[in-house]
Amino acid sequence: MATRRWFLKTTGAATLALASPPAVGEMAETAPPQSEHVRLTVNGRPYALDLDPRTTLLDALREHFGLTGSKKGCDQGQCGACTIIVNGQRINSCLALAVMHDGAEITTIEGLAGEDALHPMQAAFVRHDGLQCGYCTPGQICSAVAVLSEHRAGWPSYVTADVATAPALTDAEIAERMSGNICRCSAYPNIVAAIRDVAEGDRQ
Amino acid sequence: MTPFRYDRASEIASACASAAKSTAKFIAGGTNLIDLMKLEIEAPARLVDITRLPLDRIEETTAGGLRIGALVTNSAAAADMRVRRRYPLLVQAILAGASTQLRNKATTGGNLLQRTRCAYFYDTTKPCNKRVPGSGCAALEGLNRMNAVLGVSEHCIAAHPSDMAVAMTALDALVETVAPDGSARTIPIDELYRAPGNAPHIETVLAPGELITSVLLPPPPAGRQVYRKVRDRASYAFALVSVAAILDLDGDRVRAARIAFGGLSYKPWRSAEAEATLVGMVATRAAFDAAGIAALRSAHGYGHNDFKIPLARRTLRAALTQAAGLA
Numbered sequence: 001m002a003t004r005r006w007f008l009k010t011t012g013a014a015t016l017a018l019a020s021p022p023a024v025g026e027m028a029e030t031a032p033p034q035s036e037h038v039r040l041t042v043n044g045r046p047y048a049l050d051l052d053p054r055t056t057l058l059d060a061l062r063e064h065f066g067l068t069g070s071k072k073g074c075d076q077g078q079c080g081a082c083t084i085i086v087n088g089q090r091i092n093s094c095l096a097l098a099v100m101h102d103g104a105e106i107t108t109i110e111g112l113a114g115e116d117a118l119h120p121m122q123a124a125f126v127r128h129d130g131l132q133c134g135y136c137t138p139g140q141i142c143s144a145v146a147v148l149s150e151h152r153a154g155w156p157s158y159v160t161a162d163v164a165t166a167p168a169l170t171d172a173e174i175a176e177r178m179s180g181n182i183c184r185c186s187a188y189p190n191i192v193a194a195i196r197d198v199a200e201g202d203r204q
Numbered sequence: 205m206t207p208f209r210y211d212r213a214s215e216i217a218s219a220c221a222s223a224a225k226s227t228a229k230f231i232a233g234g235t236n237l238i239d240l241m242k243l244e245i246e247a248p249a250r251l252v253d254i255t256r257l258p259l260d261r262i263e264e265t266t267a268g269g270l271r272i273g274a275l276v277t278n279s280a281a282a283a284d285m286r287v288r289r290r291y292p293l294l295v296q297a298i299l300a301g302a303s304t305q306l307r308n309k310a311t312t313g314g315n316l317l318q319r320t321r322c323a324y325f326y327d328t329t330k331p332c333n334k335r336v337p338g339s340g341c342a343a344l345e346g347l348n349r350m351n352a353v354l355g356v357s358e359h360c361i362a363a364h365p366s367d368m369a370v371a372m373t374a375l376d377a378l379v380e381t382v383a384p385d386g387s388a389r390t391i392p393i394d395e396l397y398r399a400p401g402n403a404p405h406i407e408t409v410l411a412p413g414e415l416i417t418s419v420l421l422p423p424p425p426a427g428r429q430v431y432r433k434v435r436d437r438a439s440y441a442f443a444l445v446s447v448a449a450i451l452d453l454d455g456d457r458v459r460a461a462r463i464a465f466g467g468l469s470y471k472p473w474r475s476a477e478a479e480a481t482l483v484g485m486v487a488t489r490a491a492f493d494a495a496g497i498a499a500l501r502s503a504h505g506y507g508h509n510d511f512k513i514p515l516a517r518r519t520l521r522a523a524l525t526q527a528a529g530l531a
Contacts, residue, residue: 036210053210053251056238076239077306089279089308095238096309099210100231100253143305150304155283158299158439164288179439180303 036099042067043111051098058082058093061108069109069138073182080181083139083146084108090146092180109138112145121145124194132185140181144195147177151199169199206247213254216382216415223252224384224413230254232275233309235302236318243328245335259313259417262286268423271380274313274416278368279304281312291421293429293448297371300433303440313416316369316379316396317408320362320470321442322351333359334404349508350442353516354500355469360404361506364471365442369393371431373472374448374464378420384413390420397471407470427452427460432523434515443467445516451487451527458482458491461524463499465516475499478520487528492521 035050038060047065058075061067061084070093073081077095084093085107112119118126121144131137151173154166159176167173174192183191213219223230229248231237232255240246259273262284270290272281281287282298302310310318324330324342331340343351343361352363377393396408410416427450435441446466452459461482465473478499485491496517503513525531 034209053208054205076242077235080303080305083305090305091309092235092305095235095306097210097231097234097238100212100234100255146304153283155279156288156295156299158296160299163282163292163295163299164285176439177304180305 036102038098038102040098040101040104040106042106043108053097053099055098056094057084057086057091057096057098057101057106060098061093061106067108067110070142071135071138073136073139078182079136079139080143081136081139083142083181085142085146088149090143107142109142112141119145120198121148121194124197125191128190128194128197129187130190130194131183131187136181136183136185140178140183140191143178143181144191144198147174147195148199150177169196171196174199205241206244208241208248209250211250211252213252213257216257216259216417217386219252219254219257220382220384220413220415222250222413223415225250226412228252228413230415232311232314233277233306234314235306235310236314240319243326245326245328254415265420269421272312272419272421274311274418276312278302278307278310278312278315281368282307290424291371291375291429293374293431293450294368294371294421296429296431297367297433297446297448300431300443300446301367312368312419315366316372316393316416316419317410318366319407321365322362323347325362334362334400334407337403337405344506347508348506349511350444350467351506351509352467352469353503353505353509353512354465354473355399355471357400357402357404359402360400360470362400362404362470363467364397364469365467366472367431367433367443367446367466370446370464370466370472371448372419372421373474374429374450374462375424376422376462378422379416380418380420381410381414381416383411383415388417393419394471394474400470404470425450425452425460425462427462428527428529430523430527432519432526433466434519445512445519447516447519447523448472449520449523449527451482451524453487453528456486458485458487461495463495463520465499465520468503468512468516477501482524487524487530489521489525492524493517495524496520 036053039048071081073079075094077092082093156163157176160167228250259275261273263271278298282295324332330342351361379391430449433446443466448464450462461479463475463478478495481495481498
């Protein structure tokens with residue numbers, strides 16, 4: 001990102017370099033960013049691009065691949081709006097550098113639905129009105145899908161009484177497991193209901 | 205974010221050599237470092253990506269403990285049935301920290317080395333000796349509600365934010381490292397962190413390019429393990445105070461105790477004073493309170509965080525009550 005601050009810093013460095021040429025080793029450390037070749041599979045489709053190594057996965061998806069479903073909320077890992085599933089695990093894509101994920105398999109909100117039907121979790125969010133403004137919803141749904149697979153794998157949570165056992169997916173368990181996704185409209189009760197619904201396989 | 209050179213390490217030796225250069229940083233989960241780089245609080249010229257190194261396994265030790273690779277994610281450690289059965293305290297502590305999204309990324313080594321969440325460390329418009337050595341400490345007279353009350357100095361009152369490290373401190377974990385010259389060493393976790401003194405920007409005893417390769421957990425000590433965390437909301441918040449307690453009873457009398465606090469100091473605060481107070485005592489509320497007084501005797505509040513001192517005593521009482529099976 002060529003902000004004014006960055007421009008001033010880099011041009012400052014260039015001026016300094018003219019005045020007293022640095023050793024080759026130092027030069028390498030202050031050189032402008034290289035471009036890194038990054039290959040990702042997103043929602044089953046291959047993408048390849050040369051990216052500034054500073055590019056986050058979230059910015060790669062949104063700004064370079066045109067996949068704007070994943071949202072930038074806080075951009076510091078506190079809100080969960082950018083949650084995506086990378087190699088089977090949900091992460092905050094705002095705190096991940098794309099270059100570090102070369103070769104990764106990624107699922108975003110755009111990849112959940114089938115040809116003709118919503119993913120069951122998407123349908124449940126609609127059915128239970130698990131949203132108001134909708135900005136956090138792609139992250140909520142990606143997280144919720146991952147909650148069910150983590151629970152199937154027997155993962156405990158902070159509210160699990162005995163961490164050596166695989167707990168039932170109670171509402172308290174759902175709420176704790178979803179705590180990384182903030183909903184400013186506070187649709188929490190309906191989000192929990194939607195997840196419970198899918199977990200129980202209840203299609204009503 | 206300032207530009208950096210990206211270096212993907214394929215072996216430990218080359219990773220250490222690459223990161224030995226003055227302004228280089230290792231990166232693994234990145235959940236703390238990338239955040240700090242966006243704010244330009246961290247501005248490494250070189251980023252050494254260690255995520256492809258073979259340090260992601262949990263192995264049995266011959267002594268009956270576990271060796272947790274530095275790249276084992278917090279989620280993977282907390283999901284491992286050996287860890288869950290033998291060190292429930294550690295699992296509870298890990299699961300008390302952050303969110304699942306962050307734990308899926310955050311690594312064992314990175315969690316130990318995460319930086320303080322002091323608001324003034326993050327606020328680049330304010331003085332901070334940790335961020336800009338010699339600039340002063342805005343927290344001393346500022347909103348220091350989250351700051352430390354034990355072991356800190358007038359140069360820095362930042363608290364270490366980890367939950368995982370508090371449990372590991374109670375478990376007498378050992379941190380295994382490799383240096384750029386190839387030498388390996390084992391550091392007791394309590395000796396990993398440096399007191400702030402007059403150089404709070406130097407946080408650990410690790411040398412440049414020295415890489416944490418694993419954390420060694422000795423066999424679990426006898427007794428019931430409890431991790432108790434107090435925070436501003438029920439989930440996904442840093443500790444105001446936390447307690448890791450291991451209490452071994454002989455009838456109703458304390459045979460051995462291990463006590464470590466989070467949220468109170470620049471490191472997980474192991475309290476030998478509280479442990480010594482408990483040994484030989486009948487496990488009662490009075491004994492637990494005596495331990496709390498001993499543990500916090502040298503504590504000093506800075507105004508907004510004065511409440512942490514009585515809160516720590518009460519949290520210890522609650523943790524010990526639970527560990528003694530009296531709750």
